[in-house]
Amino acid sequence: MSLPEFADVAAAAKRLDGIALRTPLLENARVNAMLGGRLFIKAECLQRTGSFKLRGAYNFLSLMSEAQRRSGAVGWSSGNHAQGLAEAGRLLGVKTTIVMPADAPALKVANTRASGAEIVLYDRVKDSREAIGREIAARTGATIVPPYDHAWILTGQGTAGLEIVDQARALGATLDAVAAPCSGGGLATGIALAVKGLSPSTSVHAGEPAGFDDMMRSLAAGEKQTNARLSGSICDALLAPTPGDITFPLARDLLGPGLVVSDEEVLDAMELAFREFKLVVEPGGAVALAAALTGKMPVKGRTVAVVCSGGNVDHETFARALARRAP
Amino acid sequence: MSLPEFADVAAAAKRLDGIALRTPLLENARVNAMLGGRLFIKAECLQRTGSFKLRGAYNFLSLMSEAQRRSGAVGWSSGNHAQGLAEAGRLLGVKTTIVMPADAPALKVANTRASGAEIVLYDRVKDSREAIGREIAARTGATIVPPYDHAWILTGQGTAGLEIVDQARALGATLDAVAAPCSGGGLATGIALAVKGLSPSTSVHAGEPAGFDDMMRSLAAGEKQTNARLSGSICDALLAPTPGDITFPLARDLLGPGLVVSDEEVLDAMELAFREFKLVVEPGGAVALAAALTGKMPVKGRTVAVVCSGGNVDHETFARALARRAP
Numbered sequence: 001m002s003l004p005e006f007a008d009v010a011a012a013a014k015r016l017d018g019i020a021l022r023t024p025l026l027e028n029a030r031v032n033a034m035l036g037g038r039l040f041i042k043a044e045c046l047q048r049t050g051s052f053k054l055r056g057a058y059n060f061l062s063l064m065s066e067a068q069r070r071s072g073a074v075g076w077s078s079g080n081h082a083q084g085l086a087e088a089g090r091l092l093g094v095k096t097t098i099v100m101p102a103d104a105p106a107l108k109v110a111n112t113r114a115s116g117a118e119i120v121l122y123d124r125v126k127d128s129r130e131a132i133g134r135e136i137a138a139r140t141g142a143t144i145v146p147p148y149d150h151a152w153i154l155t156g157q158g159t160a161g162l163e164i165v166d167q168a169r170a171l172g173a174t175l176d177a178v179a180a181p182c183s184g185g186g187l188a189t190g191i192a193l194a195v196k197g198l199s200p201s202t203s204v205h206a207g208e209p210a211g212f213d214d215m216m217r218s219l220a221a222g223e224k225q226t227n228a229r230l231s232g233s234i235c236d237a238l239l240a241p242t243p244g245d246i247t248f249p250l251a252r253d254l255l256g257p258g259l260v261v262s263d264e265e266v267l268d269a270m271e272l273a274f275r276e277f278k279l280v281v282e283p284g285g286a287v288a289l290a291a292a293l294t295g296k297m298p299v300k301g302r303t304v305a306v307v308c309s310g311g312n313v314d315h316e317t318f319a320r321a322l323a324r325r326a327p
Numbered sequence: 328m329s330l331p332e333f334a335d336v337a338a339a340a341k342r343l344d345g346i347a348l349r350t351p352l353l354e355n356a357r358v359n360a361m362l363g364g365r366l367f368i369k370a371e372c373l374q375r376t377g378s379f380k381l382r383g384a385y386n387f388l389s390l391m392s393e394a395q396r397r398s399g400a401v402g403w404s405s406g407n408h409a410q411g412l413a414e415a416g417r418l419l420g421v422k423t424t425i426v427m428p429a430d431a432p433a434l435k436v437a438n439t440r441a442s443g444a445e446i447v448l449y450d451r452v453k454d455s456r457e458a459i460g461r462e463i464a465a466r467t468g469a470t471i472v473p474p475y476d477h478a479w480i481l482t483g484q485g486t487a488g489l490e491i492v493d494q495a496r497a498l499g500a501t502l503d504a505v506a507a508p509c510s511g512g513g514l515a516t517g518i519a520l521a522v523k524g525l526s527p528s529t530s531v532h533a534g535e536p537a538g539f540d541d542m543m544r545s546l547a548a549g550e551k552q553t554n555a556r557l558s559g560s561i562c563d564a565l566l567a568p569t570p571g572d573i574t575f576p577l578a579r580d581l582l583g584p585g586l587v588v589s590d591e592e593v594l595d596a597m598e599l600a601f602r603e604f605k606l607v608v609e610p611g612g613a614v615a616l617a618a619a620l621t622g623k624m625p626v627k628g629r630t631v632a633v634v635c636s637g638g639n640v641d642h643e644t645f646a647r648a649l650a651r652r653a654p
Contacts, residue, residue, distance in 0.1 A: 029441075274607055278638030323642075
């Protein structure tokens with residue numbers, strides 16, 4: 001199996017031109033002074049559908065053949081991949097079917113349906129979403145669009161990394177390090193392909209929530225490790241059990257040591273993003289920022305960019321983040 | 328007195344190039360479908376210092392002579408102008424003194440001080456901030472930087488309008504209307520100069536909170552009107568008592584009918600900005616968006632841009648907006 005390369009990310013960027021928003025790279029003088037360095041936030045929470053997932057899904061559907069597109073696409077996701085895939089389908093005129101848990105937040109189900117996707121609900125306890133998705137694919141001829149472990153997906157996500165390097169250069173900055181949230185590793189490895197291609201000396205790191213640090217442990221061990229649990233972090237977007245078969249070898253080649261943060265550190269990062277950057281960031285989207293704010297990814301004396309990868313957070317959870325600091 | 332012109336806005340844009348963030352122009356497929364038209368948000372809440380005010384203040388300080396700059400600048404503001412002026416001073420090496428009410432939110436005072444400004448506190452009941460500011464100017468030779476009623480200020484704010492038209496065109500959109508929040512009218516008239524210069528058929532409107540609709544009533548009456556009250560709206564940034572001597576003639580020449588929204592409509596707009604656009608918008612920053620969402624500024628069948636002008640909102644007020652809709 002040949003792994004995707006920098007050129008594949010560059011090609012994806014052409015497909016996404018005019019489709020994906022070129023999200024801003026933000027910095028804040030007060031936060032820089034506090035950290036003693038220069039911190040950039042790549043605000044992918046402002047991306048269409050509220051997360052970076054549109055990039056990979058749109059790139060994937062664009063690369064399907066005409067015949068495949070006519071037969072539709074199917075995916076399973078409780079959150080951001082569902083919305084990204086559904087919207088990519090709407091934009092490209094590809095019928096999408098999304099398998100979602102029956103207890104998914106009503107807003108996420110409604111948002112996915114609003115893009116024109118057909119929703120198939122399953123029972124988290126009794127059913128296998130993969131089995132349901134594969135049955136739909138077999139019956140209808142729809143193409144399965146995996147959430148991360150596919151070259152077309154991760155190179156699409158990587159286009160955010162091209163923008164980060166380009167935007168930092170325009171601001172006169174050379175990046176010492178870039179960090180991105182990591183679940184299965186599609187975003188982190190895609191960004192690593194992009195960043196390493198443009199700026200080989202920049203280190204790239206994957207951020208994970210405590211207890212779901214399979215990538216960090218896999219990188220340390222040199223082989224894939226699995227999380228003990230499947231749920232139990234506030235970071236609902238980052239619960240994949242183990243790195244992918246494509247993302248792990250890429251990660252081993254391209255990523256520096258992993259970064260792990262607690263739920264409390266994530267809530268604090270969300271509060272800072274609210275207060276200083278005026279951004280709504282979801283828990284899973286804030287892990288790389290949390291790593292920078294806590295010093296786990298050092299910023300002092302350096303120039304660092306973190307991806308805030310999504311903003312699809314419910315009102316109650318956001319209120320919890322606000323409550324971390326009195327006005 | 329000659330009024331500022333389009334060319335002055337274009338010149339300000341050159342001064343602000345690389346200084347002011349080119350904030351994104353965002354849209355959302357679901358919101359567009361809900362409104363039956365195309366709605367853009369100019370996200371000036373993401374601007375450095377959390378509001379558009381940096382644009383005008385930086386333009387003003389840039390245009391001061393070397394001798395004036397050495398004597399410093401003084402302004403009075405409880406909020407966004409304070410932070411914008413202080414940060415412009417820091418960037419240009421001009422000492423700034425800001426007269427702020429003693430009961431201003433601690434965070435705003437701290438933020439202003441963090442930019443290196445000297446803070447002079449006054450008592451809202453007993454003192455006149457103008458008198459204090461003028462005394463400082465007379466004693467130190469500092470130049471007074473007014474919050475809105477000056478050509479250098481409003482043409483700086485207008486640079487956001489150049490970006491709106493340019494960004495909309497890049498998205499293939501021709502704007503039927505643009506709306507911006509209005510207190511003294513600096514932002515709205517600056518944007519009108521810019522937008523009318525590039526796209527004469529686009530109408531431009533000022534949005535105000537109910538009870539503080541002096542601009543709307545002044546436009547309707549053809550002469551300056553004054554608000555009955557000086558406080559009592561959630562929109563703390565939009566409480567100027569009457570249009571300016573420069574902004575009003577510009578407004579009369581360039582603006583369409585005014586738009587007025589209630590505090591409840593503002594909170595609903597803040598909630599929608601959170602949920603759909605992942606933006607933190609302060610109450611005063613959300614009035615134009617509120618006008619679009621309520622149909623007071625019609626979007627159906629049209630293409631409309633609204634400026635969300637700031638994001639400097641305290642935690643408690645933002646939590647009130649979140650509570651407008653259960654998750």
